[in-house]
Amino acid sequence: MKTLKKLFFLLIVVSLVAAVAFYFRDTTAPLLSLTPGSGPITKSTKILLSLEDSGMGIKNVQVVVVQGSERSPLLKRDFPPDTKQVDLELDLSVLKLQEGDLQIEISAIDQSIYHLGEGNSNQQVFSLTYDSKAPIISLLSRHHNFTKGGSGLVMFALNEEVETVGVKFANYFFPAYEQDSGDYACLVVYPYDIKDSDFVPRVFARDLAGNERQLGIYYRAKNVKFRQRTININDKFLEQKLPELEDLAPNIANSLDVFLYVNREVRQQNREQIVEFGKETSSTPLWDGAFMRQPRAASLAQFADYRTYYYKGKQIDKQVHWGHDLASVARAEIVAENSGDVVWAEYLGIYGLCVVVDHGLGLQTLYAHMSQLDVEAGDQVQRGQVVGRSGATGMAGGDHLHFGVFVAGIPVQPLEWWDASWLNNNIDNKLSSSF
Ligand SMILES: [Zn+2]
Numbered sequence: 001m002k003t004l005k006k007l008f009f010l011l012i013v014v015s016l017v018a019a020v021a022f023y024f025r026d027t028t029a030p031l032l033s034l035t036p037g038s039g040p041i042t043k044s045t046k047i048l049l050s051l052e053d054s055g056m057g058i059k060n061v062q063v064v065v066v067q068g069s070e071r072s073p074l075l076k077r078d079f080p081p082d083t084k085q086v087d088l089e090l091d092l093s094v095l096k097l098q099e100g101d102l103q104i105e106i107s108a109i110d111q112s113i114y115h116l117g118e119g120n121s122n123q124q125v126f127s128l129t130y131d132s133k134a135p136i137i138s139l140l141s142r143h144h145n146f147t148k149g150g151s152g153l154v155m156f157a158l159n160e161e162v163e164t165v166g167v168k169f170a171n172y173f174f175p176a177y178e179q180d181s182g183d184y185a186c187l188v189v190y191p192y193d194i195k196d197s198d199f200v201p202r203v204f205a206r207d208l209a210g211n212e213r214q215l216g217i218y219y220r221a222k223n224v225k226f227r228q229r230t231i232n233i234n235d236k237f238l239e240q241k242l243p244e245l246e247d248l249a250p251n252i253a254n255s256l257d258v259f260l261y262v263n264r265e266v267r268q269q270n271r272e273q274i275v276e277f278g279k280e281t282s283s284t285p286l287w288d289g290a291f292m293r294q295p296r297a298a299s300l301a302q303f304a305d306y307r308t309y310y311y312k313g314k315q316i317d318k319q320v321h322w323g324h325d326l327a328s329v330a331r332a333e334i335v336a337e338n339s340g341d342v343v344w345a346e347y348l349g350i351y352g353l354c355v356v357v358d359h360g361l362g363l364q365t366l367y368a369h370m371s372q373l374d375v376e377a378g379d380q381v382q383r384g385q386v387v388g389r390s391g392a393t394g395m396a397g398g399d400h401l402h403f404g405v406f407v408a409g410i411p412v413q414p415l416e417w418w419d420a421s422w423l424n425n426n427i428d429n430k431l432s433s434s435f
Helices: 002-023 235-248 255-279 414-418 420-432
Strands: 031-035 039-041 047-052 058-067 070-078 085-090 100-110 121-130 137-139 145-147 151-158 162-169 172-175 184-189 202-207 212-216 220-222 228-233 306-311 314-320 324-327 333-335 340-347 353-360 363-373 386-390 401-407 410-412
Touching: 031 100, 031 121, 047 058, 047 100, 058 085, 070 085, 137 202, 137 212, 145 151, 151 162, 151 202, 151 420, 162 184, 172 184, 184 401, 184 420, 235 255, 255 314, 255 353, 255 363, 255 401, 340 363, 340 386, 353 386, 401 414, 410 414, 414 420
Parallel strands: 039 121, 145 220, 228 306
Antiparallel strands: 031 047, 047 085, 058 070, 058 100, 100 121, 137 151, 151 184, 162 172, 162 202, 202 212, 306 314, 324 401, 333 386, 340 353, 353 363, 363 386, 363 401, 401 410
């Protein structure tokens, strides 16, 4: 009898310990996070609610959206035992929301029996701003005349802060820059190689909440035909350039293959590098008046010459000339054609020793094949300042300057920027009317 009593007592003690252990098994509240948990949102913003409970699992969650005195239940969900982790997407589009401040109240409870069976709970409030309206774009420039291969400027105003703004068409996007006046200026290119029907420029703006708007502009696009040119590559040229080109095309034995590698692959890499330069630009224009063509220099190859390369009578390559070639005497002084900041003054593949000057709004000039550089990246240069001397470094047969103009890294026709009346009518007058 005594042993039975003892056993019974032991059983009670054991159950009690087990019950206490069970009661205290999970005393930590579930973790919750909301992404985004602050800032502006719109109807279509994907809001992710993540719940986690490493103890006994999540039991349920409730979500209420609050605007002023209006409380709208959005979600109530129970979970099966042992639910350690849950991701839920909140769909605000089912609610009728007002523009402005908004709170999302979340309360999650776990499966624990702690707190007299109520479990551990976590309640949090997230403050966001509801913005369902796309930015309003007011066009300020009226006429937009583009010539194929050339540039143009679009000016406009916006009614709110934006995350992305510019002009787009096909696969192109040209960023717009906010000016001191608050207006936006956007240099746009009618690319020399685009299909005419693909050139339909539109202003595009996306606000901080993600609302987007596009606006068509009135424009005229003039098509032009570019020249076809033949370039003969001979053994003398290959022999003379080989030591330099070999550094750009390692592990290629045949000299013609070295040439082709540089003319294709290195050319493409350099193009991509110039697109990167285009992002390092001043948001306001740094140029002052028309670009000065290099003094006393004769024109050689022109912008967008379509070149076919031959070797021993056989066609070996096709490329387009992304600049305008000028020559005077050997080792001629080369000047910055307008004021700006030097973003590159080093060797760069097919361009050899070269200088790139940023003039703002994504507009940059390139001075290539030089024999000597007199500036460094980071220098400010004035219109007409000597930046180096001409030469034949890179993919050049003789001493000349390859002059390139780029907008957001896209090569454009330099002739326009040398033309004072074109510059006034199409760019400078539009910019100054906004100040
Ligand atoms: Zn050239």
